[in-house]
Structure formats: structure tokens, C-alpha cells
Amino acid sequence: MTHSNEVNQVAEELPLGETPWQETLRIFKKDRLAVVGSIVLVFLVLTAVFGKALTEWVVVFDPEVIRLPDKFKPPLSFPSEDIVPPEDLPSVGIYLLGTDELGRDVFARMLQGSFVSLAVGFIAVGISVFIGILLGGLSGFYGNVKLGIITVDTLIMRFTDVMLCFPTFFLILTVVALLGQSILNIMVVIGLTSWMGTARFVRAEFLALRKQDFVVAATSLGLPERRIIFRHMVPNAIAPVLVSATIGVATAILTESALSFLGFGVQPPDATWGNILADGKGFIFDAPWLFFIPGIAILVVVLAFNLVGEGLREAMNPKLRRR
Amino acid sequence: MNLKRWLLIAPFLLTVFLLQSYFWVPTYEKQATGNPKRLVTYIEGSIADAKILNPILNADTASSGIVSHVFEGMLDLDENLDLRGRLATDWTIMERAYLAVNPYNRFPDGAEVTGSRVADRITTALSRGQLPALEKIVRSVRVLPPERRTETVPVQVKGKDGKPTTVEVPVTLEVPERVAFSLTQVDQDFFTRLTPIIGDRYLKHFPYEQHVHMPDDAGSEIEAQIRSRFPELLPVAEHNPEILFHLRKGVRFHDGHEFDAGDVKFTYEAIMNPKNLSPRTSDFEPIKRVEILDSHTLRVVYKRLYSPAINAWTMGILPEHLLNEETMQREMETRGLSQAARESFGMRDSQFNRNPIGSGRFVFVEWDSDEFIHLTRFEEYWEGPPEYHDYYMRPLPDSLTQEVEFHAGAVDYYATLPHQVARYKADPKYQAFSSLGFGYTYIGYNNRLPLFADPGVRRALGMAINTEEFITYLLYGEGERVTGPYPKNTEWYDHSVEPLPYDPEGARRLLEELGWKLNADGWLEKDGKIFEFNLITNLGNSVRKNIMTIAQNAWKKIGVKCNPAIFEWAVFLKDFVNTAEFDAVVLGWSMGIDPDLYQIWHSSQAGPQQLNFVGYDNPRADDLIVRIRREYNRDRQRDLAHQLHQLIHEDQPYTFLYAPLGTRVLDKKIVLVNRLEDGSERYEKIFPIKSGDISFYFQRWRKLDFTPEF
């Protein structure tokens, strides 16, 4: 009987009179892994923004300079000043993470890549969440409206089933391969193939919420639908969306790296961690850092996203916390 | 608790079962030393699996590798890249030339032209020594009677739905008397050499209208098209080169059936059969007919002068008895195909392509798709069986696993990358070979664009790129600079042409002379437009990707803005190259051994889907190209090729970058085995032949159980 006591103790400690968000935050803070994960994420976002700034706007780290004589320098090595022309030397005077096959500064490339990788993740998830909420919401709220012979709900849910019919990765691969792998295509395709889960549980949430007292009350008071949806229902359904979006970003980054591995990822000149890793794999015996640095970076970041998502899930799960 | 126990035991048992299998597996060590069969087995790793094992149908590298072992051609190339007889023991090239009697013409002395008079006058001139160049080559002169025949001519017209369709138009030809010459060798200038006798107007004027009759209802569009083809339908002067092949006797296919002239003729007909969808039709299209003289003698007659045509006979010969009409019918019966499938059933559909039978050194055994292809040596091979008993090809799609398998000795050979070769060269366990092949890499500019119209611009762009540095650092020295369109190891390449110097300053000066000035942002500008273009290449080639990055960087330094982009091969071809909708491309060619550059450089080949996609257009080059492909004399051909090389180098339609060295890495234990008279063996280090190929003597390769010292 020992383990179950812990669960009960958690429940007993609940102070009264805090809002659900405060409660969520409090529980979230208890999850040390999730806290570490969120620190990593904050750091990552800063890196991405500074990375963008330092590699493109105020060029401190230039990811594009090629110095062939300085190829495959290990991390923390100094440039060969006698061969490389002075204007091409790294501005900090050292290759923090070494150089790649063309003598480009891996640190600068990783900085530049962090922004692109994150952008791919966020935009793809943005698209998928948008479609998911839209279709799930429509289906959940207006599900009974008839369009000819079928209801909106049937139509949308059948379409969701159609989309689920394709093996996702294979579908992404097919579309990206056939339509060309521009960064935009990749983001859109990942987004367009990953909204089905969101749509399904937004619909479920809406269906449940519609029967809840406060919505029934609001409806009978004659409040406009828009207001009911956006003021009462969306905020209540947003919690699981947030969780799945956090994990979705992680998945999108992984998907991009898998596509890169098969040669269908984001193409140069855009560097992403995925394509740095995929390029680096060929040199695993010659320049292992080209393989390990992006690999570990992806691991850490995706892990952070996942842990934060998991922390949020735990913290927001009403069934688990009110017990 | 039962369930709990099972939940824990199940994963444990599964783990134990899976991991114990480790003890049954031979280690790499054991495979190499504990298995004497391994020494006589050659395993080649390949990125891709073969597609179709049929010499007339395959078009991919993996398939042709296997096909070249299983099938044998009439000829192949020897150490010096000269043709050598295989299924043919020897061959002679001759010519039959025909001169139509043109009755509306007159001889220079005013006499009327008739067949017998033409023949007489030429014979007389020859005997009097008035035609010194022809004296030795004319064997006989004959007059052929006039004839009338009907031919169907395919013509492209717009169909009802607006799409171009082909219609067959019957055309009646009134062929006049002709004088036939039998020549001992081919001479593209044969007819011009006759002008002192027949007059210089003779060849140019012929009243086609009176000899070619079209159907009355043809319509003006069709008539115009046919009219444009009159000289081709009824040539005044016609060259028919001929090759007489003597075939090797006693050669058998792997199933024991004897090879003869019928198989050669069958192979030719199979290629030309439209049902078979062979990608090689254009190689054999110049052939007029193939005549069997006896079971082992064969004459091939060509429609026109085309000296590289003989190279097509290096292709493998198919066994007729396994692929003829009758056998195909039987296969359709056995497979129970529907009517629709039967109608389109061609050789491409036959199971033969997965179980090929040829007459080459190796006998096909088994093909497990994506896993391996197994061949075993042909004990009755006419030159004696190869040293290796078994040959495997393993498709290993990932470059790193290829390397791992090679390291471990589970694969004897894979296509090594330059950076890997650099590593293996330092390893005493391996022998590495680098040698020139037939390929080169270039940056091609769309010559039609005003931006690149001036050769000076193209030259300047080339001068801005440091190719030497590229070769040193990125290819680890496994490349050589090239200056023109021919493979460097053939005699067609002119070694006296100097490569462009690396001179960014000079490049900038050159552009400035052409009106390009640096603007405030650091880009070159002319007439308000900055020097900007897109540079594209195909996906999956890391070297090209690097070239692109380096070129972009180098051009940035002289103020030229270049936007690189990579596209997947299919998209790359369809949307950019075939439609000429590109600015510049990074690409490579793999050339043949013949000096014919018609398809890549002739201005007529610049249309959609054709290979002169950069749109190179120089009348002088066009003339040289045509003369080269019609020339049968090797020395003259070489002179012309050198001229063409220089011309193209001056024009710089491409920036010719480098020819990659073919790199091969093998275990040092693999050697050439020479069997001596007394039955003993002498070992020799493997060496590349002139073409760079090290596997020329593959038939004598074997792995030893010790590392020999040479």
C-alpha cells in the first residue's frame, strides 16, 4: 500500500482558491525534468534569435565563409592564419565547434540552423494546430448541421479518416519528393499531415464542453455563438492543444532531420540541424564532431520539448490532479 | 501472481532468445579466414539494385555491371581503347557508294549523262591515274537498272485534338539508274573527288519532283514536310558503309546452345522492335540491314556515314532461341495473360530479364531483389573460366554501412569517395587506385541569355573560380583539370590547350571592359541591372553541392550575385534543363570513347529535351562536329577533334572544371593471377589500363590467403 499513499498526499496538499492556471504552474514547477526542459527551451529560443541576429543582421559569425585550407578542424582549434586570407578569419579567432568539409565554421552554422530548425518546427505546428482547431471546432460545434445528405461532423471526420489512411512519413516523403523540397514545402507538408490528432480531440473536447453547464447556460442566455466559442470553449480546449503542440514541434524537428537523412530535407543555403547532421554522417570517421554536435543538439532540444510537453500534460490533466 | 510473472518473463525470454543468436553467427574474422570459398568469391557493394538484366534494355549502372559479366558483345575495348574481337574474331569496314544518274545534267564537256557513260568515264579516269586518291580504294564500278518502289514515310501532323500525331504516308519513288561503287574503305569525300569527271553542279541539282510521287490527298502541310525530306528519300549520292563480321566458332550460351549469326541478327531486330522499348535504338538506327552470309559470317550495311556506329557492337548478344516469337508466346500462355496484356507484351515483360542467359564469363544464378545478385563462373568460357568462382552484387543503399561492411571484409569493393580514399591510402591493408575515367564536371551557362551571350563574360566567370584549390582540398587530389569536351585519356583530347588561370582580378577587369561596374552595394551593375543569376544542380551529389557553394562564394568576391538551388533529378530535368529555363547548371558528362559530340554540342540539338541544353551555337563547330562523325580515318578524326576542342575552349560555353579520378580501393590480398605453363601461379599487382579501368583483367583476379609483397 505504500506507493498509492504518495498519490493521495499530492491530492491532500492542494491549497484552495487558486485559479487553474496558477495550479497548473505550481504542479509544473514540481516536475524537475520539465523545469530543466523549459530552461533549455528558453535558452534555445534566445540562441535562435541571437543566432539569426549574429549570422545575418550583424555578421559576427559568418556561416557562409569557405576556407578550404582549414577544413575539418576539430572544435576549439585555431585557424591557420598564414594560409587563410585575413578577411576570411573567424571574428572570434577560434573555431568553437570546429569546421566542416568546406572549412565553414560549424558554430556559426549551428547558430544559423537553430533558427531555421525552430522555424520549421513552429510554423509546421502552427499550421497543424490551426487546421486542427478549425476542423475539430467546426465538427464539434456545428457537427449537427446538415449539408445535403451528410452532416458537417460526418464530412469532417471522414476526411480526417482519409488523411489518417496514409502512412504519415511515407506521405510526407512522397509529397516532398514530388513537389520539391523548399523549406516552405517542408513546413507546409509536415503541418498538413499532422493535424488529425488535434482535430479529433478538439472535437471531443467541444462535444463534451457543449454539454457542460456553463456553455448550456451561456447558450440559453442567448449569447452570440462567436462569444461562446472564443470566450468559453476555446480556452477550455486549449490545454490539450498546447501539450500536443509542444510535442508536435519536437516531432517536426525530428521529421525534418529524417527527411534530411533521405536527402529530402531543407536544402542549402538554409542550414538546419537536420541537414548538418545528414551531411556530417559521411564524415563520421574523419570529423566525428560534424556528426555528434548536431545529433546531440537535436537530441537535447527535442528532449526538452517533450519533457515540457509531458510536464504540461501532467499539470493540466484534471483527472490526475483532483483526486 | 501469474500475470505479473508472465509480464516480466516474456520480455526476458524474448531478449535471451534474440541475444543468444549472436553465438551462432560467424564473426567477420571467421568468415574471412575460416572459409576457403570466400577467397574465390567476389562481393561488390552497390548503392542501387539492378533494374533489368538485358543488354538491350538496361540503362542503369548496376544492371550494366551485371550484364557485362553475363553477356558478351561482338567487340570490346582493349587496353589501349582500341576495338578488340570477342564474339567476332575479326571484321572489315568497307563501303558501297551509289551515285544516281542525273539525266538533266551534262558532263563538263557537254555530253549527256547516262549510267554506262558515268561508269565508263570513271573507270577510264581511274586506269589513267587521273583520280589518284581513289585509285586504291575503288574495287568495282557497276550500273544498276532503274526501279520503282513505294515507301511509307512517317510524318508529324496536328491531330484533331491539337496534339501532334504521326501519320504514315505512302510515297512512290522512281529511282533512276544508279552507279554502284564498291570501295575497300570509307571515304566521306568520295563524291567530291569525282567532280573533275561528273562536274561540280552534278551533286547539287536533282529534279526530285519528277521522281518522288506523293498521294494526291496528302494536303499541303504533309507535302511540305515530305518535300523537305526529298534528299533523304532519294539521295543523289549515297554512302553505305558496311562491316563484314566473322564470328567465333564453338561459342556456347550458358544453356549449351551454340551461338551463331542468327543470334546477332535477332539482337539487332529485337532492339529495333518498337514493342520492346529499347533505349538503344538510336545506336542501331543507322543500320540499313543485317545480312547473314553463313552461320558464322555476317554483313551489316549502314544507311549513311557514321563512324561511331561500330561501337554499338560492344553490346551483349542475346540468345535467339530463348526470346523468339515462339518462346514469348509460350511464356504468355504459361502466365495466363489477358488479351490486353498480350498485345503490349514485349521483351521488357519477359521473365528472361530476371533470369538472363548469355555467353559471358559468368553464369547467372539467382537474384533476390534488393538483397543480392549471384553469378557463378562459366566453366566452358571460350577464353577459359575466370579465377573467381562466384560473384555477388549486394545493394547497400547507405554509404556508411557500405564502408562498415568493407572495413569488416564482407564486401570486396564499393564506390569509394575521395575523402575515404585518402584514409585508405594511409592504411597498409589496402591498395588504392586513382585513374582518369571518361567523365568531367562543368558549370554550364545558358548561352541564349543576353547575360551570358558574350564569351568574355563566361571566361571571366571561369577565371574567378579556384579549381586547383577545389581539387586539392575537396577531392584530395583525386581530380585533374580539363579544358574541353573530350575525356582526357582519349586521343581526341588536345593537351596543348591551357586551362583558364585563376585570376579574380583579371576576371573583374574583363567584366569592367564589358561594361560591368561595381555599385555601392558591392555588386556588378550594367544598365541599372546587377549581375545576378541562379545556379542549379541536382540532389544527391555532394560534390556538385560543394562546387555550387564554392562558386557562389568565389563570384561574390568579384561582385557577381549567384543564387544556388538544388532540385531532385526528375524535377531538375523536367522543369529546368529540358525546357532551357535555367541560368546556369553544375553538371557532369560521362562520355563515350568515340569522338562524336553531335548530341551535346551541335546547334541542331538545342531543342527541348535535347542535350545541347546550354544552346551552344557556332557554325564552325557544327561543321567540325559533322565532319568528325563522318570520318573513318583515325588520324584525320584526331586532327578535327583537336580543332573542335580548341574552338570550344575559346568559346567557353561551359566552365570546364575537372575530370574526377576514378578511385578504387581493394584489399591487398586481391591480385592478378598468372598461370604458368608448368601449372604454378605467379602473382601480379593489379593495375589500371589506359581507360582507367582496373577491372579489365577481372577474369584473372583472385584473393590470396596472405598479403603478397610486390
Add this chain to the structure above:
Amino acid sequence: MQAFIIRNILQRLLLLFIVSILAHSIIHLAPGEPSEVDPSNPRMKPEDIARIRAAFHLDDPLYLQYAYWMRDLFTGELKSFKDSQPVLPKIWRKFLNSLPLFICATLLIWTFAFPAGIHAAVRRGAVYDRSSTFVAYMLISIPGFFLSYLMILWVVDTFGVPVIGMRTFGMENAQPLFQTMDRVWHLVIPSLMSAALGVAVLSRYVRSQMLEVISQDYVRTARGKGLEEDTVIYRHALRNALLPFVTMFGFLLPGLIGGSVIFEQIFAWPGLGRLGYHAILERDFPVILTLNFIAAVLTLAGTLLSDILYAVVDPRVRTRLEGEE
């Protein structure tokens, strides 16, 4: 119950039709050409290409191409563009190759995920729970090919045994037992790699299901009655927690096709994923389309199966359905 099944089957057939049309149009409208009609062979003339295009029906209107595809698919005469071999036997052979890998990975996933997940749920918040959470998320977060490479290099370096492909070469004459075990060994690493993600995800799922069930009243009651903890967990709680997993069996099937492209590529496994990947690269439309079609059939069959299973095991659904009839 019968009506329920029939209605479901009909619905799914309609879906299948729509999916096949969608897939067909996406693939045919996309840029790029089958590699057989590529002029990458310098000797290939436009006429030859036109001939091949005609043989592949590439210039016909889309609906006709669709009709040809369907006709050939159902008469079993559909041919690959690549080598003109019949598509269905080709897919079948690859399927047989993928199957052992799939079964082995699935066994690993299901046998490991349950004890791991249940244990974590029972010890919620304890060191085991946290560390297994962490490990699970490590496995979810690591790029599959990154892990595979590390694994291959480690195994080859340390143990010196082959891990690539379906079997060791040169063992054709070995004892059957040796050959079988050799094949088992070649399964181990790739199936471990493809199971890693599955174990992590499924064990997390088991854990949350168990947590949910443990907090239910009847479990508390059972505890209250003073039953042994193991009995409570494994007899009362687990039975109910298992319910949603029954439906997951249905979703396993489509994983056969798409799930393994990368691993089959790395381990040179001659399976369905690799077939599909190469078909995409070569624009071998009949193969891509048929694979997609089969994937859709499998998914639909899977969902049907899970619906039925669910109806069978969950008394509430069953009574509702029976009430409908």
C-alpha cells in the same frame, strides 16, 4: 452487429475510393517523370521517349490513367515502370521480408512496454518512474538514424559480427539451425532500433492508462477490501486499462509500410519501405500508388478491426449496438 459491420465496410470502401483518387491525382500532377523516360541516357532520342511514354499511358487524360491503373491492379497485371515486372508479386515478396522485422519489433514493443509502463504507474513519482520517463523521452527524442549508426559502429567494433542485411553471406551451406539463428541475429539490431520509439511511446501510454484506472473508485474499493496490492493492480486495474490497447492492434498493420523506410535503408533490409522509397525516387507510379493503396486498405481494415474488437470487448458499446439493431 452484422448491420454495424456491413455499414462500416461500405463506408470504408467509399473512403478507399476517395483516397485512391486523391493519391492518384497528387502523384500524377506532381512535377517529375519516371526515370525510364529521363533523357539521362545521352543516346535516348525524343522519339524513344515518346514511345515509352505512350506505353506507360503517360499522355492519356488522368481519369483514363486512373481507370487503367485500377483495371490492371485488379486483374493482377499491373506492371512496374522500372522493370516491367508485375507489381503485386513484387510487393508480396518485399512484404514477406518486412514481416519478420515487423513482428520482432512489435513483440519487443509489446512485451517491454507493459511491464515498464505498469511499474512506472504503480511507482508514480519514484526514482524508477522518473528515470524511466527520462529514458523513454530520450528514446523518443533521438533521431532514429543517429542512434542506429552509433549502434552499428559499436556492435561491429566490439563484437565483430555482421549486422547489415537479412543474413550473413557465404552461409548457404551451413546447417539449417545456423542459418536460422543467423537470420534471427540480423533481426535483432534493426528491430531493436525500430522498436525503441515504440517501447517509449507505448510504455508512456500504458503508464497514463494505468494511472487513470488506479484512481477509479472500484480500484480504491478493491484496495479498501484489503486485497493484496498485486491482485488489485494486475487483476482489477490492468484488465480495465487494457481495453484501449485492444483497439491499437488494428492500427499496427499500416506501420508495416511506412514505418521503416529509414531503418531498411540503413540496414540494407530488402523490405517494403525501401521499395517505396526507391519507387518515389524513380517515379515508379504503379508501385507508389499500389503501396499507398495497400496502406490505405490496411489502415481501414485496421480501424474496422479495432472498432469491432472494441465493440466485442466493451460491453457498453456492444449493448448500444445491439440496441440499435
